[in-house]
Ligand SMILES: O=C(O)CCC(=O)C(=O)O
């Protein structure tokens with residue numbers, strides 16, 4: 001599914017191509033999240049070697065990156081995964097086809113536009129671009145690798161909470177979904193006024209975010225303060241999603257994050273969202289509910305309220 005904000009029938013990419021100034025309804029105003037600030041402190045986001053998650057040191061790192069116990073100890077809810085088993089060459093290929101896709105004429109991109117992509121029992125290959133030609137092969141390989149990493153990670157996350165290692169995997173169901181969203185942020189005439197992506201928490205169980213190789217823009221909120229997320233070459237930013245927050249009864253928090261636009265440079269990112277099997281209602285793990293920690297649900301996080309400066313492409317990869 002290709003998706004975008006549309007202004008007078010034009011996508012933001014076309015607004016940029018036609019040299020149109022920022023329309024008023026792209027101006028970001030929020031009572032809750034304040035003004036756009038490109039100069040926030042650098043976040044000390046943990047960097048974790050995924051290949052070592054069987055070791056207790058890395059498991060402790062994982063726990064401290066993700067676990068918030070009560071009010072005294074808060075966590076990032078995300079970390080930079082390195083040595084994740086996905087070859088740098090494949091990551092480069094993914095970036096390359098994403099760039100090529102967004103450079104195609106709008107009419108070509110719109111061939112893949114769908115209002116909704118309903119989960120089915122097979123990959124929705126017909127909605128995946130055939131142009132660039134290697135797009136399908138590369139996305140297929142990449143999503144298969146991500147699935148392996150995800151499995152390893154979900155087990156480690158469970159172990160870090162002293163839970164049976166398959167417990168999250170079981171809760172998400174045998175037919176959980178993997179969605180891939182290619183985000184494209186064209187240069188924006190007023191990045192001080194319009195956001196790339198508005199503050200939100202992901203509705204997934206976990207998200208694997210491949211950041212742009214060079215152009216920064218992501219900010220994450222911790223203790224009510226925004227932090228800038230650095231680019232770690234070839235790392236995947238693993239972000240706790242709302243479903244994981246629910247499964248862990250609020251011990252792992254899904255962090256609010258946002259992406260700024262850039263006045264000169266375009267920016268590409270790829271978010272892979274792992275979500276529960278459709279129809280499954282996610283509940284907290286029983287062992288994480290007790291007298292000290294009653295069953296806790298966070299309400300829905302801030303939803304998408306105003307228009308944002310990006311263009312995306314969403315695919316269902318694996319079921
Ligand atoms: O592009 C980014 O840096 C963030 C993307 C994101 O948060 C999302 O797609 O949910």
Ligand SMILES: [Fe+2]
Nearest residue numbers: 200201202257
């Ligand atoms: Fe997100």
